[in-house]
Amino acid sequence: MVWWTVGLSVVAVSLATAGAQPPPAAPPPAEPPQAQPQASTPEPAPFCEGEYADSYSALSAQARAFEQSVKKKYTYCVRSTAVYECLSYGAEGNMRRTRTSVSAHGTAFAYRQQAGETLLLTNEHVVEWPDVTSDAQPVDNVPSGCKRVKDGLSIVENEADAYDRDDIPLSKAVVDPQLDLAVIKSKTPLTVLPWKVGRSAGVRERDVVDVRGFPLGVFNATNMGKVISAYDRDEYKEWYHDDFVIDALLSQGSSGSPVLAISCKTGEFELVGVYHAGYSRGSALNVVVGIDQARDLMNNLRRTPKRAEANTPLDALARARMTKRAEVSATPFFPFGSRTAAVFPRADGSLLFALYSQDFPRRVHPLVVLEDLPVASVDEGFGRSGRVWFGGERGLLERKRAEQDAELQQQLARLLDALRRDATLAFSYQDSLPASDESRQTFDTSARLNKTLERTIVAHRDLSDAAAELADRFAPDVTESATRTESVLKNPPAGIHLGLSSEPAGPAPATPPPPRESGVRRPARSTSGEPPARK
Incomplete structure (x- = not known):
């Protein structure tokens, strides 16, 4: 198993306000003396076949x-x-x-001054904190379920800097979680990167790199290394971008550091990437976000569009596919957070989304059943919210909308939307498995869907837990008349609310267990020091 670790890079600040000027162009080489051709032996030229050099001797004297x-x-x-x-x-x-205060330190580098402000580039995980702590998004020394009420950014001398009167305040310009990059800005003029932005597409194995950062948040340092892999697709959690891998010895506290390569044409440094993470089980395996993907973010302050899997449209076509899939399948189950959910089609065109307990299939009674009603026009979207039932051992009980406050209705609307999306994604993945070994393209498609589904499962744990808490509150007690599960799932309403039926309560019929899924599991990536666990 391979795991990721993220180093929150910290760089000592120089409070000087003047920008460094790029070095002057190199003068043309002088003609060797004709009378003494053997007076000096020139150094052999460094090996430099591509855009960037594989030897530091390629760096020009200037x-x-x-x-x-x-x-x-x-x-x-x-x-x-x-x-x-x-x-x-x-x-x-x-x-x-x-209230608990927390802090983290990371590197940023200035790359442009415009409109009286200095723009800096860093990692998203350096500047962002989760809105609410949870098992999926923990924060050191803060319990789960705590809400972020305040945050701030500033430039300091180093991690130990406790004198805040000379700190330089910063604000966020744009944040891109998929790239793990963020542009932040300062109203104070700062020294900017004197080298041009290069091309990460031109990076090749064995090219030398130079990383400027603050290991452990203690001191400004330069680390050198080589590219050991020119391409690595990064799809851990919210990340969705292309990396390259270097062997520079980088410690935690280096996230956000600029990664420079030496141009074969000019002999000067060029910015080719931003260090953002490393393999926790590899002492010198660190990954760099290729700079080519960051141009729009840096120049136009515009984040990249979300990946296609996360933006699957919930429209009439998606509903028709889901209905057909549920009709022909004996196992219309899918994962939802830490629980199992299912979707059942009904004769009147409605869909019933059922969420089960963590003991499923040992206990088959649903915790919550949400009714999704068909719409009259394709322009109206996927469907519209219908009734809701909460369940327990005795059966299901409808809770009418007139009894629900605004907060509960919002919770149920979010729950139904998440169930729709997760079912669509899970069924797409399940349907991709039979053909996943037919070609490289089908294999990659199935693997991407699997990774996206794993991320979604983690992201919806809290929503799944919240639904279980609602079931504890609203499930029928001994004084209330409950309805059998099969009556709700199979029978259209006949002019009366099924939740008020006098049908005797009893244990729900057994539901077929979810199928075992076979598929390829790629190495999981984890972070120690990235947003869930800052260091």
Whole structure:
């Protein structure tokens, strides 16, 4: 199993306000003396077949001298802070509110000054905190279920800097979770990157790279290494971009560092990527976001469109496919968070989404059943919300909309929308499995759907848990008349509410267990120090 680790890079800040100027163009080489051709032996030219060099000897003398003379660094230590509010109850039942402050440090580098502001590039995981902590998005020293009520960004000297009067405040311009990149800005003029933006597509194996960052958030450092793989597709959690892999020895505290290569044409450095993560089980296996994908973000402050799998439209066509799939399938089940859900078609054209407990299929009574009614026109979308039943061992009980407050109705609307999307995704993945080994294209399609489904399962754990809590509150008790599950799932309404039926309650009929799914599992990637667990 392969795991990811993310280093929150921290870079010492130079508070100088003047921008460094790029080095002057190299003068044309002088003609060797005709009288003494053997007076000096020129050094052999470095091996340099592609766009970038595989030896540091390719760095021109002018560029080398400029790097040594520059005192104003263009990389900065960014401190990201957040305050979380947690609710709890005291011994006497009174509600208590406690607040916890957290901070993280990472690298950013300035690349442009415009409209009186300096733009800097860094990682998304350096500047973002989860809105609410959970098992899927933990924050060190903060319990699950706490809400972020405040956050901030600033440039500091280093991780130990406790004097805040000279900190430089920052704000977010645009954040792209898929690229794990963010553009932040400062109203204070800062030294900017003196080298041009290169092409990550031109990077090849064995090319040398130079990484400028702050290992462990302690000091400004330069790490050198080589490209060991020119391509690595990164689809961990929300990430969806192309990386290349380097062997530079980078510690946590280096996220957001600029990665430079040496141009074979000019002998100067060029920006080819941004370091953002590493393999936790590989001491020198670190991945870099290729800079080609970041041009629109840097130049136009515009994030990339979301991946197609996450944007599957919920329209009439998707509903027709789901209905047909559910009609012909004996096992219309799909994962939803930490539980199992299913969709059942009804004779009147409605769809019934049922969510089961974690004991399913040992216990087959649904916790919640949501009715999705057909719409009159294809322009109206997937469907419209119908009735809702909450269930327990005794059966199902309808809770009428007139009894629901605005907050509960919003929760149920989010739950129904998530069930629709997860069912669509899960069925697409299940349908892709039989043909997944026919070609490379079908294999890759099935693997992408599987990864997206795994991310969705993690993302909907909290929503699944919330639905179970609602079932605990609203399931029928011994004084209420319950309805058999099969009556709700199979029988259209006949002028009366099924939840008020006098049909005797009893255990629900056994439901077929979900099928076992076979498929290819790719190595999972995990982060220690990325948004779920900052370091």
